[in-house]
Amino acid sequence: MKKKIPGFYIVIAVSVIIIIILATGVWKSDTQQAVNEDFKTRIIAPGGENYDIITGQFGQILLVDNLKTKIPLESGEIAIAILNKDNEASHIEEQFVIYRNINNPASPIYIAFFGYDERIRSYRRMWNEPTAASRPETTTLFSQDLIGDRNNCIIVTGMNANNEHTMTVFRTRSAQAPEQAYHKIAELQITGSIVVQETGRSLAYQQGMARGQSYNIAAYGHDITSTNILDQIETIFSYNPTSEQYEQTGVSRIPGRQIEQQRLRELLSGRQGVFEEFIQGLWYFVGPRGTIDTRQYLYFNPSGKEIVFFGDEAQQIYRWQSSSPTRYGLYIRSQNISISTLLRFIDIELESLESIKIRVTEDVRLKILVSTTWDGSYRRAGTANFREAVSQVQPTVDSLYDSSLGRIQFDNSGEYSISSSGNVRRGRYVFYRVDDNNLLELRPSDENEENRLIYKIEHGTTVMILSRVRLGINGIQDLLEPPITLTPVISD
Numbered sequence: 499m500k501k502k503i504p505g506f507y508i509v510i511a512v513s514v515i516i517i518i519i520l521a522t523g524v525w526k527s528d529t530q531q532a533v534n535e536d537f538k539t540r541i542i543a544p545g546g547e548n549y550d551i552i553t554g555q556f557g558q559i560l561l562v563d564n565l566k567t568k569i570p571l572e573s574g575e576i577a578i579a580i581l582n583k584d585n586e587a588s589h590i591e592e593q594f595v596i597y598r599n600i601n602n603p604a605s606p607i608y609i610a611f612f613g614y615d616e617r618i619r620s621y622r623r624m625w626n627e628p629t630a631a632s633r634p635e636t637t638t639l640f641s642q643d644l645i646g647d648r649n650n651c652i653i654v655t656g657m658n659a660n661n662e663h664t665m666t667v668f669r670t671r672s673a674q675a676p677e678q679a680y681h682k683i684a685e686l687q688i689t690g691s692i693v694v695q696e697t698g699r700s701l702a703y704q705q706g707m708a709r710g711q712s713y714n715i716a717a718y719g720h721d722i723t724s725t726n727i728l729d730q731i732e733t734i735f736s737y738n739p740t741s742e743q744y745e746q747t748g749v750s751r752i753p754g755r756q757i758e759q760q761r762l763r764e765l766l767s768g769r770q771g772v773f774e775e776f777i778q779g780l781w782y783f784v785g786p787r788g789t790i791d792t793r794q795y796l797y798f799n800p801s802g803k804e805i806v807f808f809g810d811e812a813q814q815i816y817r818w819q820s821s822s823p824t825r826y827g828l829y830i831r832s833q834n835i836s837i838s839t840l841l842r843f844i845d846i847e848l849e850s851l852e853s854i855k856i857r858v859t860e861d862v863r864l865k866i867l868v869s870t871t872w873d874g875s876y877r878r879a880g881t882a883n884f885r886e887a888v889s890q891v892q893p894t895v896d897s898l899y900d901s902s903l904g905r906i907q908f909d910n911s912g913e914y915s916i917s918s919s920g921n922v923r924r925g926r927y928v929f930y931r932v933d934d935n936n937l938l939e940l941r942p943s944d945e946n947e948e949n950r951l952i953y954k955i956e957h958g959t960t961v962m963i964l965s966r967v968r969l970g971i972n973g974i975q976d977l978l979e980p981p982i983t984l985t986p987v988i989s990d
Contacts, residue, residue: 631656
């Protein structure tokens with residue numbers, strides 16, 4: 499009788515273990531973990547000395563120290579904005595950069611595509627193309643599913659040297675080399691305005707079971723055959739799947755209202771400050787039936803560089819950063835005073851001496867207050883209503899309080915001072931609302947973003963209680979610090 503070889507049993511045991519590992523898929527847990535993550539589009543935009551990263555289709559926010567591209571730009575190229583997007587086939591991040599060439603100030607804004615090259619195992623510039631925009635301060639970069647196939651298009655909007663609005667759109671091609679993976683499907687420039695006409699899409703589209711309807715692009719320009727300078731021509735561009743291009747499919751005339759031509763030409767002359775002075779004050783929203791809604795209004799304060807949005811009993815304060823005259827009005831870039839990564843681009847068109855039409859584009863789709871739609875017509879407030887409403891939108895008070903921080907003085911000018919043990923700290927403050935919560939923000943005089951203090955307000959019988967909070971991607975986060983009680987100082 500032959501003796502059994504122990505090695506034979508060892509081979510059998512090892513084979514059984516390998517079969518179990520392969521069958522259970524344990525070996526995949528580490529290698530596929532990164533693949534199964536929920537990748538989201540990331541938009542990176544410069545914000546002064548430091549830069550902000552804005553992530554997620556619904557406006558999740560992260561902060562970084564600087565603006566970085568996958569590979570260095572060439573000499574003279576300065577990045578304006580960056581969009582990081584996951585490749586749907588390989589789940590490898592790809593990057594789009596819009597930049598300007600400082601060596602040639604008259605050149606257009608360019609877009610470059612940085613993709614991952616498997617052959618060299620590194621990122622490289624696949625292509626770059628000029629866009630129709632040329633003014634970097636007006637340029638935005640974002641992605642949107644225009645076609646309805648969940649394949650986000652890359653969209654660059656802005657203005658050119660002739661103060662025309664522009665839009666350039668890129669879309670992926672299937673089964674193409676990386677250098678040809680994206681191609682231009684639309685490029686528009688017009689003295690009026692350009693908007694994407696979004697329509698509702700089916701539940702089947704939302705659940706990923708069917709395609710959605712393609713969005714049209716509408717361009718509004720002056721009717722050169724009309725003697726009324728406000729008469730406009732609406733041109734509709736629709737996507738043609740055969741040519742893979744946006745093509746003109748309709749033209750219609752939109753009559754303008756009869757107003758005083760002399761005053762109109764003055765307002766639309768393009769001279770700096772003329773239109774800003776015209777929109778100074780309070781404007782109420784006008785509904786589709788022509789009725790004024792006093793629960794939604796805008797307050798423009800060009801001298802104070804401030805814009806107040808009020809709707810659904812909540813107000814949002816934006817800093818007026820810059821404005822540029824357009825053929826029909828004004829284009830404003832604004833920044834939320836509390837969350838610096840929130841930008842709004844406001845396109846204002848003159849309808850009459852008492853009404854304006856507004857289109858608002860948000861650089862980040864982050865729900866901060868309410869879901870109010872700001873697009874539409876607005877009518878200038880009357881004198882009586884104007885004074886009453888302005889007192890409602892002013893986020894300031896004139897009060898004196900005692901607290902554990904010291905004696906706090908709030909002035910109507912928007913400035914505060916805290917006196918404690920002979921020391922006085924000064925800065926600016928603002929009251930506002932986020933998700934139905936009353937907040938107070940204190941900004942020291944040095945304007946250091948890291949020193950900003952945000953408190954949630956709770957009103958007692960005679961006191962005001964402040965709880966330190968932080969605004970982040972999940973809304974308001976309580977920092978669990980001891981509350982501060984503000985007790986009014988009663989003057990003798």
